[in-house]
Each structure stands twice: as C-alpha cells, then as structure tokens.
Amino acid sequence: MKVVVTGSEGQLGYDVMRSLLRHDHQALGLTRELLDITEEEKTLNTLRELAPDAVIHCAAYTAVDDAEEDEKRCHEVNALGTKHVAMACKELDIPMIYISTDYVFDGSGEKPFEVNDIRNPQNVYGKTKAEGEAFVENLLDKYFIVRISWVFGIHGKNFVKTMLQVGKTRKVLQVVNDQVGSPTYTKDVAEFLMSLLDSRVYGIYHATNEGYCSWYEFAKTIFELSDMKDIKVEPVPSSAYKTKAKRPLNSRLSKENLQRSGLSKLPTWENALERFLSEISDHNK
Template structure:
C-alpha cells in the first residue's frame, strides 16, 4: 500500500513508518521541513502529486500547556492542517487515519469512555483536536479517527524518559496519583494502525495498551523495572497545578476494536518492559 505518514520526526510517526516498511508498504514520510502542514496550497499540491492510497496523520501541536497561550498555533496545526489533509484525501479518494486524544472528553467519573460518548474537551489542546475530528467527519467517508492516551516511544520526549532522567538527579519525587489512564507504546500502536488502515472498517476507535494505572503507579513500575532506587510520593491534581486542565479519568474503552475483530494491544506493563529494553539499544 502507498501511504503518506505525517509527523515522522515525532514519537508515533517514527514507529508507524518503521512498521509499514517492515510490512512491505511504500511509505512517504513527511516532516515539518519537507512540508509545513499549515500551508494549505502546499499540502494540497504535495498530496495530489504523491497520490497515496492512505494518509496516516500523526503530526500535531502537542504542547498541551503552551496551547493555552498559543491558541492560534495549536488551532492551525490540529484543526486547520487536519482539514486541509482531509479535503485533499477526499479529492484523491485516499483513506485517512487521524490520531486524536482522550482530552476530547471531560475526564470525569471512573468509567472508560466509549467511542460514542459525549465529547466535551477538557482544555484548548483537546478542543483543537476535537475540531480536527469534526473536519475529518465533515470531509470524508473513508476515515478512521483513532483516540490514544499517554504515548511513549523512542523518538521523542515522554513521561518514561522524564522519570528516568529525574531518577538520576533526585532521591525522591512527587507524582500525581489521581489521574488514571493507559500508558501506550508507539510500537504497539503503530502495528494496530498498520492493520486498521488496510481495512474498510471505517469509524472512530480508541486504541491504547491494556490496563489502567495512575501516573504514580506508572512511575513506580518504571523505577521497579529499571532497578532505580527512588522514593515516590503520591500527589493530588490540586497539589500539581498546570496551565491546562488535566482529566482525572483518561480511561478509554476498546470495545469497538474487539467488535470490529482487531486484536487488543498487550498490557501497559508488557509494553513498558519492551520499551525499557529498546531504550538500552
């Protein structure tokens, strides 16, 4: 399959390219340097020329706190650039996968969100990603919207890398213990996306590694698996204020994946163990 992947210098895009190439697909990876996705004319021209069968759109403005200040920047990338891609995909009849987020939900209660649950973005980043979803729904019939959470991969910064770094600098740390979600490994996510894109089972999906934990539990497991001796104190969200509001409930239900016959991802602990091995290489 001939596939364009955006954001290949980021965590997810990097592993999506790797996985598709492993499967023998023809992949054209786009970076900000090769194509600024906020330039509509350039986006249209480039995608028309490449004429892919599918576009996997991993690029995004992902600085969640900064987005509260740089509102237009976040909107330009997450909403407008997504709409440019969706429009040209419709024109050339390419499928599109748009990667979205649990931040489109308000993050309340303790039930995992189903794909059809009411959306009410918790912060500006979530709002811009939600409007990106709306653009995809408006422009395309052949779309997949894939909401993900708590992503970690080799090619970029993430919670695991931050914890490993801090464990070298400090003897004790405080980590939020009342926000619950699913850490998700880009390698596992990429495999699932590579499978989904080859089908015509269009629609909205939630894809994460299996199991739920708090950031505190996640940190404890990172230190246990990597043999780091750090004391970790649990914090409440109120004790750890941030510019952008964070959801306490980031649980996503993967029911739709099962219903459509896709394999669920391994547990987050299994993913973390493989990731720590990958980081050693």
C-alpha cells in the same frame, strides 16, 4: 501500498514509518519542513503530486500547556491543518487515519469513555483535536479516528524517559495519583495502524495499551522494572502541580469497539513498558 505519514519525525510518526517498512509498504514521511499543513494549497498540491494510497496523519501541535497561550497556532495546526489533509484525501478518494487523543473528553467520572461518547474537551489542545475529528468525520467516508493517550516511544520526550533521567539525581519523587489512564507504546500503536489499513473497517477507535494506572503507579513500575527500587515515589493530588492547561482525571478509554470490529486489543501497558525499557537499553548500547 504507498502511504504518506505527516509528522513523520514525531514520537508516533517515527514508529509508524518503521512499521510501514516492516510490512513492505512504501512509506513517504512528511516533516514540518517538507510540508506545512496549515497552508491549504500547498497541502493539496503536495498530496496530489505524491498520489498516495492512504494518509496517516500524525502531525499535531501537542504542547498542551503552551496551547493555552498560543490558541491561534494550535487551532491552525490541529483543526485547520487536519481539515486540509482531509480535503486532499477526499479529492484523491483515499483513506485517512487521524491520530487523536483522550483530551477530547472532559475526564469526569471513572467509567471508560466509549468511542461515541460526547466530546467535551476542557483545554485548548483538546478542543482543537476535537475540531480536527469533526472535520474528518464531516469531509470523509473513508476515515479512521484513532484516540491514544499517555504515549511513550524511543523517539522524542516522554514520561518514562523523564522518570529515568530524574531518578539519576533524586531519590524521592512526588507524582500525581488522581489522574488515571493507559500508558501507550508507540510501537504497539503503529502495528495497530497497520491492521487498520488492511481492515478498511472505517470509524473511530481507541488504541491504548490494556489496563489502567495512575501516573504514580506508572512511575513506581518504571523504577521497579529498571532496577531502581531505591527511589521513593510519593503520591500527590493534581492540585499540588499547577499547570496552565487542565488535565483530565479520567483518561480511561474503552476498547470494546475493537472487538466489535474484529480487531485485536493492544498488549498490557506493563508488557509494553518492559519491551520499551529493553528497547532503550539496546538503543543505548
């Protein structure tokens, strides 16, 4: 299968490209330099020329705090850019996988959000990703919307790498304890997307690693598994860190739809973290 990956040099896109090759697919990666998805005609013409069998749309504006002051650009990329990719997929009559986020929900309560719960984003990034979802749903029949959260992978910046770096110079860290979600390994998400391509069971899915924790619990586990047990992690409320964009307190996503569709859940986040730390160790050798 010939598959186009937008945002192929991003944290998820990098692992998606690797997974496609492992599964003997032809992977065509499109970086921002190769394709500006905010340009409608260029997007349509590029995908017409490549004539893929499917598109995995990873490209996104993900600077959550910057988006509060750069709403126009965030909307152009996450909403209109997604619309342009969806229009091309419609014309070519091919499936589209759109990578979305837990930020499309309002983060209230403690119950895991179901795939069809009402979208009620609380910041610019979440609103533009929700708009992207709506374009995909309205334009296409052959689509997968895949929501992920708290992502970490070998390529790019993430919370795990930040903690490991900060832990080299500081022995006491304060980490938020009232935001709860599922840390998610890009390598596991990428493999899940391969199963979606094979299944053709279209719809909305939540693809996070199993289990929930707070950022505080996540940080503690990172240091424990990295033999950095001398670092003290102190829990603090979100109010201790003022950010431009409002963060959801509840990022729990229900995976019941996976079982209903005959798809496998991802491994636990603890298992994913162990494998990721091993990957970092191998990468640094």
